[in-house]
Structure formats: C-alpha cells, structure tokens
Amino acid sequence: MRKLGIDFYQRPNVLQIAKELLGKVLVTKWDGIETSGRIVEVEAYNGVNDKASHAAGGRRTNRNEVMYGKSGVAYVYLCYGIHHLFNVVTNERETPHAILIRALEPIKGIDIMLQRTNKKQLDHTLTRGPGNVSKALGISFKHHTGHSLLSKDLFITEDDFVLNKKNLAASPRIGVDYAGEDASLPYRFYIKGNPFVSGKPK
DNA sequence: CTGACGATTCACT
DNA sequence: GTGAATCGTCAGC
Numbered sequence: 001m002r003k004l005g006i007d008f009y010q011r012p013n014v015l016q017i018a019k020e021l022l023g024k025v026l027v028t029k030w031d032g033i034e035t036s037g038r039i040v041e042v043e044a045y046n047g048v049n050d051k052a053s054h055a056a057g058g059r060r061t062n063r064n065e066v067m068y069g070k071s072g073v074a075y076v077y078l079c080y081g082i083h084h085l086f087n088v089v090t091n092e093r094e095t096p097h098a099i100l101i102r103a104l105e106p107i108k109g110i111d112i113m114l115q116r117t118n119k120k121q122l123d124h125t126l127t128r129g130p131g132n133v134s135k136a137l138g139i140s141f142k143h144h145t146g147h148s149l150l151s152k153d154l155f156i157t158e159d160d161f162v163l164n165k166k167n168l169a170a171s172p173r174i175g176v177d178y179a180g181e182d183a184s185l186p187y188r189f190y191i192k193g194n195p196f197v198s199g200k201p202k
Numbered sequence: 203c204t205g206a207c208g209a210t211t212c213a214c215t
Numbered sequence: 216g217t218g219a220a221t222c223g224t225c226a227g228c
Contacts, residue, residue, distance in 0.1 A: 043209070062225095077209090078221095078222070079210060080220080080221070081220075081221035081222035082220065098209095102209090129211070130209070173209070174209075175208085175209055176209060178209095
C-alpha cells in the first residue's frame with residue numbers, strides 16, 4: 001500500500017486525477033479505528049468555469065473557502081441538512097478544483113460501517129452514494145472539512161489493483177440539473193459493472 | 203434577521 | 216414514481 005502524496009493532488013487536470021482515483025483506497029482511522037473502501041465512482045468539479053461547482057464564476061464563501069486553499073485536503077459540506085458529502089481538493093491554491101467521492105466498495109471495518117449506518121448486513125447500499133460514503137467512514141462536515149489527506153487518520157492509498165481501461169466509464173454528473181449546459185458534461189467516472197456504483201442498478 | 207434551497211436518501215404508494 | 220426529512224449557508228432586506 002502506498003499513500004498518495006501531494007504530487008498526486010497538486011496537478012492541474014482534475015479530470016485526469018478523478019479517473020486515476022478509481023480503484024484507489026480511501027481510509028479513515030479515527031481514534032485508531034480503521035475503515036476503508038475502494039473508490040468506484042467519482043465526479044470532477046472543474047473550478048470557476050464549471051457552473052455545477054460551488055466555486056462557479058469565482059464564487060467564494062466561507063463554506064467553499066477550503067477549495068481555494070492547498071490541494072490534498074478534504075472539502076466536506078452538508079447537503080439537504082442531512083447528508084455530508086466528501087470531496088478531495090486538487091490543483092494549486094486559488095484554483096478551486098474538487099472531486100466528489102460518490103461510492104466505495106467496502107474493504108476494512110465493515111462491522112464498524114454497518115454500526116455507523118444502522119444497517120444489519122453488508123449489501124450494495126452500504127457505501128453507495130456520496131451521503132452513505134461519508135456516513136460509513138464517519139466523516140462529518142463540522143469535524144473534517146479542511147482536514148489533510150496527507151495525515152495519519154485520513155488518506156488515500158493505492159495497492160496492486162489495476163483498473164482495466166475497458167471498465168472505465170464516464171457519464172454526466174448526478175443532481176446538477178441547475179448547471180445549465182455544464183450539467184451534461186461527462187465529468188462523472190465509474191467502474192463499469194461494480195454493484196456499489198450509484199444510479200440505475202443493472 | 204428572514205426565507206429559500208440543496209453535488210441526497212429512504213420510506214411509502 | 217413520489218414526497219418528506221432537516222439545517223447550515225447565502226442573498227436580500
């Protein structure tokens with residue numbers, strides 16, 4: 001297992017980074033309790049020129065400030081008053097790129113994740129969808145937005161998993177109809193056929 | 203200070 | 216397929 005370093009996050013092409021995140025492993029280790037899962041679905045948010053981004057048009061608020069900061073940091077925010085959505089900040093300071101982690105395939109600490117989500121047994125809904133990912137990994141916007149991904153309790157690693165290119169799929173992003181023509185950009189990437197990918201089951 | 207709303211999920215018809 | 220849940224954030228007064 002090799003932890004991804006600042007060189008991975010700091011690069012300018014957020015779409016490239018998003019694709020490369022597929023197959024990597026997201027780990028949280030709060031109070032020594034480890035939970036992890038392989039990333040199987042992501043969405044890229046391409047800075048000020050992307051109408052679907054919170055930073056569209058250079059919008060800068062207290063909430064999205066962390067996207068304008070350094071890369072390799074978590075941007076977590078509350079949606080619908082209920083769901084915590086976990087994003088990875090990329091690129092240089094003042095360039096608000098981010099990648100939303102939409103789904104994982106559970107690896108470690110499945111019993112802990114079941115406990116956190118009040119579920120009884122493992123099924124494909126445990127870490128499917130961005131709200132469920134944060135819930136299962138114990139990530140909350142209050143405590144973890146701005147948290148470094150180069151830290152010991154929150155990070156992304158790669159193992160020997162290799163994603164076959166024919167299993168890489170792209171589609172428009174989900175839930176961003178308000179973004180006009182940018183809503184149809186193919187900025188969502190996922191591993192084809194993986195049961196934890198959100199959207200229509202197949 | 204106030205009101206409208208969201209990068210969603212789940213229970214229910 | 217439809218609708219409720221639920222609260223921090225933001226724009227506007």
